[in-house]
Amino acid sequence: MGQERSQWGSKLGFILAASGSAIGLGNIVFFPANAYKYGAGAFYLPYFIALFVVGMPVMTLELGMGRFTGRAFPATLRQIAGKKGEVAGWFGVLNASMITMYYLTILGWVVGMLRGSLGGLWSPGAVEAFGLPSGALSSAMSYFFNMISRYDTVVFVAVVWLLNMLIVFWGTKSIEAAVKVFVPLMWIFMLVLIVRGLSLDNGGQGVYLLFTPDFSVMKDVEVWRGAFSQIFFTLSLGFGIMTTYSSYLPPESDDISNAGTISFMNSSFEFIAGLAIFSLLFTFAITPKASTLSMMFFVVPEGIAKFPFAVALFGVLFFTLLLFAGLTSSVSLVEAVVSSLLDKFPGASRGRVTLVVTLIGFCGSALFALPTVIDKGLDSNGTLGLSLLDLYDHWVFGYGLMLCGLLECVLTGWFFDLDKLLEHINRTGSLKLGGGFKALIKFVIPAIILIILGSNAVKEITGGLYGHDMSLGGLDFLSPFALVSWLGLTIIGALVLSGRRAADEEAGR
Ligand code: TRP
Numbered sequence: 089m090g091q092e093r094s095q096w097g098s099k100l101g102f103i104l105a106a107s108g109s110a111i112g113l114g115n116i117v118f119f120p121a122n123a124y125k126y127g128a129g130a131f132y133l134p135y136f137i138a139l140f141v142v143g144m145p146v147m148t149l150e151l152g153m154g155r156f157t158g159r160a161f162p163a164t165l166r167q168i169a170g171k172k173g174e175v176a177g178w179f180g181v182l183n184a185s186m187i188t189m190y191y192l193t194i195l196g197w198v199v200g201m202l203r204g205s206l207g208g209l210w211s212p213g214a215v216e217a218f219g220l221p222s223g224a225l226s227s228a229m230s231y232f233f234n235m236i237s238r239y240d241t242v243v244f245v246a247v248v249w250l251l252n253m254l255i256v257f258w259g260t261k262s263i264e265a266a267v268k269v270f271v272p273l274m275w276i277f278m279l280v281l282i283v284r285g286l287s288l289d290n291g292g293q294g295v296y297l298l299f300t301p302d303f304s305v306m307k308d309v310e311v312w313r314g315a316f317s318q319i320f321f322t323l324s325l326g327f328g329i330m331t332t333y334s335s336y337l338p339p340e341s342d343d344i345s346n347a348g349t350i351s352f353m354n355s356s357f358e359f360i361a362g363l364a365i366f367s368l369l370f371t372f373a374i375t376p377k378a379s380t381l382s383m384m385f386f387v388v389p390e391g392i393a394k395f396p397f398a399v400a401l402f403g404v405l406f407f408t409l410l411l412f413a414g415l416t417s418s419v420s421l422v423e424a425v426v427s428s429l430l431d432k433f434p435g436a437s438r439g440r441v442t443l444v445v446t447l448i449g450f451c452g453s454a455l456f457a458l459p460t461v462i463d464k465g466l467d468s469n470g471t472l473g474l475s476l477l478d479l480y481d482h483w484v485f486g487y488g489l490m491l492c493g494l495l496e497c498v499l500t501g502w503f504f505d506l507d508k509l510l511e512h513i514n515r516t517g518s519l520k521l522g523g524g525f526k527a528l529i530k531f532v533i534p535a536i537i538l539i540i541l542g543s544n545a546v547k548e549i550t551g552g553l554y555g556h557d558m559s560l561g562g563l564d565f566l567s568p569f570a571l572v573s574w575l576g577l578t579i580i581g582a583l584v585l586s587g588r589r590a591a592d593e594e595a596g597r
Contacts, residue, residue: 099341107271112418113194153496160332160424164177164328169500181425185445186578188422190481201407205407246454252415275357285363285365313544316490332423497534
């Protein structure tokens, strides 16, 4: 068999790594943007319901599974539900690799903006490539558009992939070393930003808005869909990330308390990020856009540009925060892919597998960063011209994530003796899980996910091919391609990967 599976050096290391995975761009920009879009204060109710009904149970399940089998996602699901389990596992891993690709492209842009915030970002300029005059856009916006219209952005993407590679290269050891530095720093930076935000003249008003509920939106399915997707994404669920991380835990670990700690840290971070960003924006009467990318690349920088002093310093702080938060999340995605491949090919060396994943991933990320795929209509349709990225995000995030969540619940709930897994979780768990938990995994969560997926699909069809606010400028024709390549690639990939060496494995058992 393959190498000994490594283990986290300490429980703290695991908690930092798993909460570092959960706390990412989703917390700093998605949450405030969603909260604003879905009725500010009123968003908390669906959010907490989603957290308790779906988020924490699925996280407990993922952690329990990983500790039960000591393997990454596909091998874990194989052990639990046989061949079809493994196909589902690879489906998750391949979706994870797609998210990784554009997540890292975005991080590449963060590096670019970080460099910009040392100087150029704060002075207004024209957007040469697209013929937009200076003054038409905020300085951060023009800096961003100029940046993405150049090929050298690919270098930033390479830098980010290199960092990910280095962090994943030595497995738990290097991941643990990285998160011990990055995770505490990102908390500190966030706290600095919140103090700055709240001490601005009208900082408190933004907070007030965040806590003023608008219950009229609660009837809207969209709000609920937003809350459930937010929970899935922010807790890094669905792709077996938590399964992979918990497979490196010692046998006596407590999944329930771990799920609680990780969720608590994640939601707290989300909460203070909401406070910081709302206070900052409302002081300067900037309307937060419900688009993640505009939020991080122009809306917040626009606020920072209006600070009375130390603009560049806070700019650097903000983008470094995004980079650290993003890195600790992206390494969990890369690690899930590497670890799944290592389970499958036990003879391969971790270093070599990491290198291959990095090279392929970098090519994918570079594709999203090429100026040629940027729609020249730019901001016109809310996609910032990043239509290709938006398309993949639409399919992978809108469907892939939930589909994987559905599959893992159905497989463990219906095709496996769930009692066996529960007994394993309960043996070391601080609470005893019983019928309620089983009902959630078998009926409630699948039903919720089916309703959400169904309503997504209905909206997709009735609202045109791409659904609600996704008009794609000149690149509309790409959407069917994105759908076909996403589905095709992942399904073929899943089948190939689970088929290969299956015979050897069977023989080895
Ligand atoms: N949770 C991270 C965030 O909030 C993103 C992330 C990391 C993720 N790993 C994931 C999302 C796995 C979905 C699945 O930004």
